[in-house]
Amino acid sequence: MFDGKSILQSAFLLTDVTGVEIFGMSIMHYRSNGIFITRGGSHRIIGNRINGVLNNGISVSSSSGNLLWKNEICYAVDGIAIVGGSVNNHVLENLVTLCGDDGIETFFLDDNNNVLAGNVAVKNGGFGMEIWGDNNLTAGNGLIGNRLGGISVGQxxxxxxxGNLVQNSGSRGCFLINHNNLFFGENRVEANLREGITVLSDFP
Structure with a gap:
């Protein structure tokens, strides 16, 4: 168990390194991220439990080729944040719940070619998933009871x-904004407080 006692910043900081595996750890009570990956890549972050951190559960910044698989994250800001030009990452079968903002996000226009599949995001304060960037695949995720909506696809x-399930959102189910050539299909959208799918686009 890694317990930061609300004093230490992050349990794991991987900077400019490649090929690290973090498996089966229990991480709690850190003042920043549970696991912070910046630059480098090809890491395997598997089967960890992250609870009660003051920033993101797992942050990936300017990094590529990482596998984030079967982690459980609760009580963070974002559960999993893929940012800063991070590409070719696989975010698979993670459970993210009770986070203050988004469950899982790719947040910038240069966060490209990422796969987010089979994840469950439940009762987060923002969107279950917020996706920006090019050529990202979001498939087979369960996005349930999130306050702002199930999924937001931005620029x-x-x-x-x-093939995503979007259910019981506190606002719109799906929010699609100015994303050129988006394929959005076979999603199950039900019992959301407002519109099931809202499209805001400058494109005809």
């Missing part, structure tokens, strides 16, 4: 959102 191009 970028050529992404796909398929």
């Amino acid at each position: 970028g191009s050529s992404s796909a959102a398929v």
Whole structure:
């Protein structure tokens, strides 16, 4: 167990390194991120439990080729944040719940070619998933009871959102904003407080 006692910043900080595996750890009570990856890449972050951190559960910044698989995250800001030009990452079968903002996000226009599949995001304060950038795949995720909505797809191009369950959102189910050539299909959208799908786009 890694307990920061609300004093230490992060349990793991991986900077400019490659090929690290963090498996089966229990991480709690850190003042920043549970796991922070910046630059480098090809890490395997598998089966960890992260609870009660003051920033993000897992942050990936300017990094590529990472596998984030079967982690459980609660009581963070964002559960998993893929930012700063992070590409070719696989975010698979994670459980993110009770976070203050988004469950899982790719947040900038240069966060491209990422796969987010089979994750469950429940009762987070923002969106279950917020996706920006190009050629990102969001497939087979369960996005349930999130306050702002199940999924938001922001600016970028050529992404796909398929086979997701969006249910019981506190606002819109799906929010699609100025994303060129988005494929959005076979999603189950039900019992949301406002519109099931809202499209805001400058494109005809």
